[in-house]
Amino acid sequence: MYRIGELAKTCGINTDTLRFYEKHGLLAPSKRTVSGYRVYSADDAARLQFILRAKAVGFSLSEIADLLSIELDKANWACSDVKTMVDDKLLQVKQRIAELERFRRSLQILSDTCCGGPASAEHCSILQALESCDVSRSERLLDKETHTHHHAPVQGDCKC
Amino acid sequence: MYRIGELAKTCGINTDTLRFYEKHGLLAPSKRTVSGYRVYSADDAARLQFILRAKAVGFSLSEIADLLSIELDKANWACSDVKTMVDDKLLQVKQRIAELERFRRSLQILSDTCCGGPASAEHCSILQALESCDVSRSERLLDKETHTHHHAPVQGDCKC
DNA sequence: CTTGACCTTGGATTAAACTCCAAGGTTTAT
DNA sequence: ATAAACCTTGGAGTTTAATCCAAGGTCAAG
Numbered sequence: 001m002y003r004i005g006e007l008a009k010t011c012g013i014n015t016d017t018l019r020f021y022e023k024h025g026l027l028a029p030s031k032r033t034v035s036g037y038r039v040y041s042a043d044d045a046a047r048l049q050f051i052l053r054a055k056a057v058g059f060s061l062s063e064i065a066d067l068l069s070i071e072l073d074k075a076n077w078a079c080s081d082v083k084t085m086v087d088d089k090l091l092q093v094k095q096r097i098a099e100l101e102r103f104r105r106s107l108q109i110l111s112d113t114c115c116g117g118p119a120s121a122e123h124c125s126i127l128q129a130l131e132s133c134d135v136s137r138s139e140r141l142l143d144k145e146t147h148t149h150h151h152a153p154v155q156g157d158c159k160c
Numbered sequence: 161m162y163r164i165g166e167l168a169k170t171c172g173i174n175t176d177t178l179r180f181y182e183k184h185g186l187l188a189p190s191k192r193t194v195s196g197y198r199v200y201s202a203d204d205a206a207r208l209q210f211i212l213r214a215k216a217v218g219f220s221l222s223e224i225a226d227l228l229s230i231e232l233d234k235a236n237w238a239c240s241d242v243k244t245m246v247d248d249k250l251l252q253v254k255q256r257i258a259e260l261e262r263f264r265r266s267l268q269i270l271s272d273t274c275c276g277g278p279a280s281a282e283h284c285s286i287l288q289a290l291e292s293c294d295v296s297r298s299e300r301l302l303d304k305e306t307h308t309h310h311h312a313p314v315q316g317d318c319k320c
Numbered sequence: 321c322t323t324g325a326c327c328t329t330g331g332a333t334t335a336a337a338c339t340c341c342a343a344g345g346t347t348t349a350t
Numbered sequence: 351a352t353a354a355a356c357c358t359t360g361g362a363g364t365t366t367a368a369t370c371c372a373a374g375g376t377c378a379a380g
Contacts, residue, residue, distance in 0.1 A: 116239055195327080
């Protein structure tokens with residue numbers, strides 16, 4: 001059992017954020033003290049964890065609310081509804097992962113192509129690659145480099 | 161060479177968004193017509209692609225601006241500065257991928273555990289799992305299921 | 321030479337997701 | 351029994367990222 005301040009602290013968020021989530025139907029404390037203080041159970045805390053993870057992963061609060069809303073009105077949902085919705089989100093997550101992987105590869109290539117040395121970046125290929133977003137060019141450059149010499153670029157051996 | 165409307169259309173965004181990005185230093189057209197119309201080059205378009213990809217992947221406009229700002233003032237940046245910044249973003253991307261993978265696994269387990277049948281979701285394990293976010297419980301359930309019988313749940317054989 | 325589809329600017333408005341504030345009630349430690 | 355540290359509500363303010371609007375300029379087609 002946590003009071004709002006404790007829960008907020010352990011989750012690294014603001015108490016106002018918790019009240020905000022409550023107002024928007026994402027998470028209500030399962031109890032109140034006689035004096036009206038919010039009291040959160042372990043289940044409430046777990047639910048918050050889910051919300052925070054979903055948020056960290058790029059879902060909007062209303063999307064998260066969609067996922068959680070099922071619960072409010074269980075009897076009126078069929079298993080198929082639930083599965084459809086979850087599978088839908090699952091697809092979105094997979095697509096997001098794929099997009100992130102593409103972005104990661106681009107950045108990796110940019111990083112690998114640059115020596116990281118103290119020279120001015122004025123003619124640095126990393127910038128040219130970013131500028132034109134022409135990753136294939138960087139890939140060719142890097143590929144050549146790998147075949148002829150070594151993989152990790154060294155100080156002073158920069159393509160800048 | 162594109163005018164603002166064309167570029168916006170091909171990229172699936174609003175012309176106002178392009179003007180907004182310009183105002184905030186993310187993307188300026190490399191030319192203007194005599195009459196003041198914006199004219200975007202292929203490089204400008206590529207830069208926009210980069211911005212849109214970075215955005216899709218969860219970076220804020222100011223983070224993207226950071227990455228792109230290097231370019232505005234090339235001579236005053238060393239290769240090491242550039243590499244540091246890119247490696248920094250790279251780490252963020254990797255962490256985001258890891259978080260997404262964890263989320264994906266949770267959703268996958270939830271999906272696998274539910275039959276998707278027409279029965280009421282009133283007692284559906286998918287909901288219980290979401291509620292408590294107790295994925296390990298679902299994992300155990302699913303594991304047992306897999307060992308004893310079959311992997312893909314069938315209509316009418318739901319743990320609801 | 322005008323109609324319709326473009327474009328310009330500056331400023332207002334929106335939506336999401338907080339974050340802060342004021343005025344007051346509650347708890348706990350000394 | 352009183353200060354410090356909590357909590358309550360309602361409402362206002364902030365930030366980010368657009369999106370919309372008004373008043374007017376440009377341009378190709380008929």
